[in-house]
Amino acid sequence: MDADAVRSDVDLLAAHVAGDPEAFGELFARHRDRLWAVALRTTGDPETAADGLQDGLVAAFRRAGSFRGDAAVTTWLHRVIVNACLDRLRAAKVRRADPLPDDLDDGGRGSVVTANDGSDEHLDPAEHGIRSERREIVLAALQQLPTEQRAALVLVDMEGYPVAEVAEILDCAEGTVKSRCARGRAKLSVLLRPLLDADTADDGDTRTAPVAGNPDASPDVGSMTRRGPPADPAAGAV
Template sequence: MGPVTPLSLAEASDSELLARHVAGDDHAFGELFRRHKDRMWAVALRTCRDPELAADAVQDGFISAFRRAGSFRGDAAVTTWLHRIIVNACLDRLRRVRPTSPLPEYDLADHRDHHSSTEVRLDVEEALARLPDGQRAALVLVDMHAVPVAEAAQILGVAEGTIKSRCARGRAALAEHLGLLAGEPETGPRTS
């Protein structure tokens, strides 16, 4: 293989870049990182809910991918493989960290009539933060990043049915929480 120019790296597929990295190309993984860092950052930020944890998880994940590139079997897309590594790095970080203070409580009377788009976004982020890690990870991938259920199952290492049920339970919990924030009365007894 002759010298690789930046143009040929930009034209290479993700699989080709990973193969070139394993073969010793010093620039191939940098191109892979450039292509996917923004999407991986978005997944990490929504999964971790904390910019510092997300940054650490993205760094951990890409270092892991860099080191483990030779173990990539090609039975899934490179992006699926990267998602799996980043989400696992997020979950590892979340397991190691304990919150130092509880989530702030909303005063519904103060916020009911003053929702701007920023406050609504913060409400969704807060509701998402209350979900169990597995439900949050499934919703982030499927609903926020439009990852197909089958691919999300591969990324998280669970069955497709598990992804579907986590998404359904997570959506129901989000709807209930957001309905309460909007001032809608709770309907029926809570069973969870």
């Protein structure tokens, strides 16, 4: 086996800093899918996500020498990408105050709302359509949250990162991450009430749907939108 194939993330980043022309590309390819999923879910728009991902990759490429090893390379990469996406969102908010588009997928531009997880491959077309529609509803609701709350929820609930690692990525205290997640979940429980009520009715379940303001009873955003990025998420991003 080629020795490069087993190099660690730290080794690849160090090799890039030392002048290896292939190392950074290999590092990005290794984590491309997850970086794309985070960028897309944070921005809610494929074009903005691609721009944010490209901005972040350029920044990471140029600033690799500043990596000190006090966090995992993946944590550092996610921090750079998320910050780049948030910068894009803040800039867009200043330029315009348009409402969120009704169709986040925009006719199949590669949005994660139409991507499937492994289990979707075994669904009949009708069930697959229901899942895709539900993902679209959840992600549209996410876009109505403040950017900081959205970023925390994407990383914790959808990507499964520990709170401590998300705090490093977002450069804030763990308590701040927990607070942002709690407030975001409470808002989502209101925005997603019709979906939650429909699920309860379909299941014949008499349990009460999550109540706004009660984070412990909040919707399971992660289960509603499992990660499943497009086959070539980085197209045009580097």
